[in-house]
Amino acid sequence: MTAFFPVFLFLTSVIGLIYASYTDLKERIISNKITYGMVAIGLTGHGIYSFFVNDYSFLTNSIIATLFTFTWAFLLYKVGFWAGGDVKLFTGIAALNPFNNNIAGIFGTISLPIFTVSLLFFSIFAMFPYSVLLILNELRKQKKLKQKVLQNFKNRIKKMGIFLAILIAGEIFYPIGTLFLLGIAFAMFLNYLIKKNYSKSVKYFFYAFFLWSIYERLFVLSFEIFTGLISALFLFAFFQLYVVGKPALNYSKKITQLEEGEIPAQTIIIKGKKAIVKKSVGIKTIIKHLKENRLKELQSLKNEKIVVSEKKARGVTEEEIKILKRLVKEKKLKNTIMLKKSAPLAPAILIGYVMLNLVGDVLWQFLI
Numbered sequence: 001m002t003a004f005f006p007v008f009l010f011l012t013s014v015i016g017l018i019y020a021s022y023t024d025l026k027e028r029i030i031s032n033k034i035t036y037g038m039v040a041i042g043l044t045g046h047g048i049y050s051f052f053v054n055d056y057s058f059l060t061n062s063i064i065a066t067l068f069t070f071t072w073a074f075l076l077y078k079v080g081f082w083a084g085g086d087v088k089l090f091t092g093i094a095a096l097n098p099f100n101n102n103i104a105g106i107f108g109t110i111s112l113p114i115f116t117v118s119l120l121f122f123s124i125f126a127m128f129p130y131s132v133l134l135i136l137n138e139l140r141k142q143k144k145l146k147q148k149v150l151q152n153f154k155n156r157i158k159k160m161g162i163f164l165a166i167l168i169a170g171e172i173f174y175p176i177g178t179l180f181l182l183g184i185a186f187a188m189f190l191n192y193l194i195k196k197n198y199s200k201s202v203k204y205f206f207y208a209f210f211l212w213s214i215y216e217r218l219f220v221l222s223f224e225i226f227t228g229l230i231s232a233l234f235l236f237a238f239f240q241l242y243v244v245g246k247p248a249l250n251y252s253k254k255i256t257q258l259e260e261g262e263i264p265a266q267t268i269i270i271k272g273k274k275a276i277v278k279k280s281v282g283i284k285t286i287i288k289h290l291k292e293n294r295l296k297e298l299q300s301l302k303n304e305k306i307v308v309s310e311k312k313a314r315g316v317t318e319e320e321i322k323i324l325k326r327l328v329k330e331k332k333l334k335n336t337i338m339l340k341k342s343a344p345l346a347p348a349i350l351i352g353y354v355m356l357n358l359v360g361d362v363l364w365q366f367l368i
Helices: 004-027 031-053 059-076 084-096 115-141 143-194 200-244 283-291 295-303 318-329 345-359 364-366
Strands: 251-252 266-272 274-276 304-308 335-339
Touching: 004 031, 004 084, 004 345, 031 059, 031 084, 031 335, 031 364, 059 084, 059 274, 084 115, 084 345, 115 345, 115 364, 304 318
Parallel strands: none
Antiparallel strands: 251 335, 266 274, 266 304
16 A cells, blocks of 8 residues: 555546646636545545554645645735636645655655645746747737747847857867967977977977867867757747747737636726726836836835736736726726736646656755
8 A cells, every 4th residue: 555655646646637737728727626626635545544554644744735835826826826726726736745756766855745836846847838839829820920029039049149159269268278378388398498309209299289188178078068058048049939929929808808817918007097008017117216216106106006917827807807897887998908828837737747756856956
């Protein structure tokens, strides 16, 4: 039973995540039946296992992991990081997996019930490929936007390429220049000691050694540097495509037809008696106002009531939709809002979960 229990937890989690991924991809919802079911199976399973092995630390860890995960996941929901279904799904995984089951056993695990923290990072990482594919698919349909995005992308990559070229040149030629100067000094020293009487073979040996040293630095080490920086450039390009291509996921919809959970691509605020569409106020805006001593503008931000924010990935709530519809009815706001498509998180969680069971707690091995 001791050997089977981790496999049972792993298979139950995978089955639950596959079903959640299916509903998230098809209907953009994660069923309460699957999330509550995962919580129930996780807590009950750990309770039964604790009884049979006469060690209730398994149940205790499952409860701690469940409560801990629900707390931070709910806080992320409140700040708009994700939807309520994602909170429940992570809580269900925590009940089943207080620790990394590490089925493949490649790396070790840690003895803290914080498996879902690692899973969050791996899931975010796993979302990027899907998001980029989604962006590329949308750009294929929008030719004008495609040209604009690609031009912006090329400019960013060009700047990064120049920076990497300078970095590579500095890494390669700085030591070579030093080596060259040392070589000249050494040759002058040899000339001084034995003047012109030393044989040509000694000269040639020294020159051969010097050229070999340059080759070693220029080709062998620089190849390692080059491949490493090219990999960095590829990751940078991948990320930049995600950043500059985001507008391709935006689309408009009538506010009167808005549904709960749809994600706004713009921020709408109420300032006084007016409803205004504006960019979200982030930390950069606040720092800019402080630098330019624009305290009045900063003070005015307190008087703004945010109705919906483009930074909240959880989507609009029923209460927010009611306020927007009321503003439209009062003719304070046009009956149009920009929304954005988003990549479903459940498939990314599934990928992240499988990856973590293959590599173990590799993230914590570097941090602890």
